Amino acid sequence: MIVSTRVRVRYKDTDCMQVVYYGNYLTYFEVGRVEFLRQQGLPMSDVDQKVHLPVVEAVVRYVRPARLDDLLEVRCWVSERKRASFRFAYEIVSEDGETVATGATLHACLDPATSKMIAMPPWLRELMPVVQSEPKPSV
Amino acid sequence: MIVSTRVRVRYKDTDCMQVVYYGNYLTYFEVGRVEFLRQQGLPMSDVDQKVHLPVVEAVVRYVRPARLDDLLEVRCWVSERKRASFRFAYEIVSEDGETVATGATLHACLDPATSKMIAMPPWLRELMPVVQSEPKPSV
């Protein structure tokens, strides 16, 4: 269960160093995990009704800069699952197959009404099988 | 009643043409009008409780590019007021006094509960005197 999504680098995403601004990889990760959930039959609007999944921790490792108009592939999978939290891992790959960035986001499960931590709901757990090993060693 | 606010250009604001991305001037306008309202005793969080002021139309005229680390002055004033809408005008000026951009945003007044258009509330009207002429001819 590794879901791939394509993202085209916009002017908006770049900065005056002529590469993608470092914070924008977290936006690409967002696109990757939203498409992961959609492919599992879970559009974000539905998910948000049932459970909040705020990011508790995010890590990005920058390997090669991406540039304007690059067509990036965002690979997203579940790398870890605990009782009340889970981790998405990401790898962003260029069109010529080189790793651009890797990273991870740790998510908590919250009750949308009370904002209290809850155990990961079974229907969500089921749709999020853990992929044991990363496709490549990260940097 | 022209309110000036300073904004420092961040890497995040620039793009690979090494100037501020054209869409980000609307963010600088946002900063300008939020500070205009704050200076009138109206923090946005208070305003949003009483009346919604969505932007109905926005215009930007780009005069000279701004660059990384520039310290810009955002001038904001009310240029027009109608029964249920009003217009903010903006001028963005560089440290050496040159006009970087000018523009305007037209705002409607909506009831926050129903999202229906309402007449501009008197307490808001009072705090928003119209400045008849622009400080400089716009481009």
Add this chain to the structure above:
Amino acid sequence: MIVSTRVRVRYKDTDCMQVVYYGNYLTYFEVGRVEFLRQQGLPMSDVDQKVHLPVVEAVVRYVRPARLDDLLEVRCWVSERKRASFRFAYEIVSEDGETVATGATLHACLDPATSKMIAMPPWLRELMPVVQSEPKPSV
């Protein structure tokens, strides 16, 4: 010659009023015109080598708010052409066919080496036929 591109609304694009932030429509316009040029055989990286096309003026009219996860269609066409400048017009349409926003960007043609205004190059002019009338009356 109206080019359509699909854009999915990201969390990143929305703001705390739970709709797309007003400045981000200029990013959607950017995506629309870059895809217009690509479809004419002009990837941006090529264009930028030959001619700079900075935005001189931008206008957005906000008709209906777009929300998280909406799949928007960005329609882009050339609405006006002068000796040394031209205008792109845009219409953003929701999946149920409603107009979300309309707008335009006026572009100058600059020599990339000198940054001086130049006449629109014939090879560019040829690929940018003017579409006389907008598909719908704008707001």
Add this chain to the structure above:
Amino acid sequence: MIVSTRVRVRYKDTDCMQVVYYGNYLTYFEVGRVEFLRQQGLPMSDVDQKVHLPVVEAVVRYVRPARLDDLLEVRCWVSERKRASFRFAYEIVSEDGETVATGATLHACLDPATSKMIAMPPWLRELMPVVQSEPKPSV
């Protein structure tokens, strides 16, 4: 040597969950480290001429959400220094003194001409004393 900078949360920074978008903390970190360097007499425009300091790795830990109009304090210091790289650490604190987020960015030193890794220049090393312990235990 801990440098504090104030950042006001803009509409642009929030998302439809009504809190600051998770990727935008990396922008606040950027503001913090640029002001750190400015306070050391190094405006970014000067630094970029002499040495490139790309981010190689970034980490954010989200403690409490920040919201529209919050006035945040970004604390930035050097937490580690090696031969050819160094780490900035950050703590973002709300007006009532609560930790909002913590994090770090690891930077490499590159020759701006060749983009090759170089030892941290002595003039930079001198201006970046390591602060041994974090002001608070991070999450």
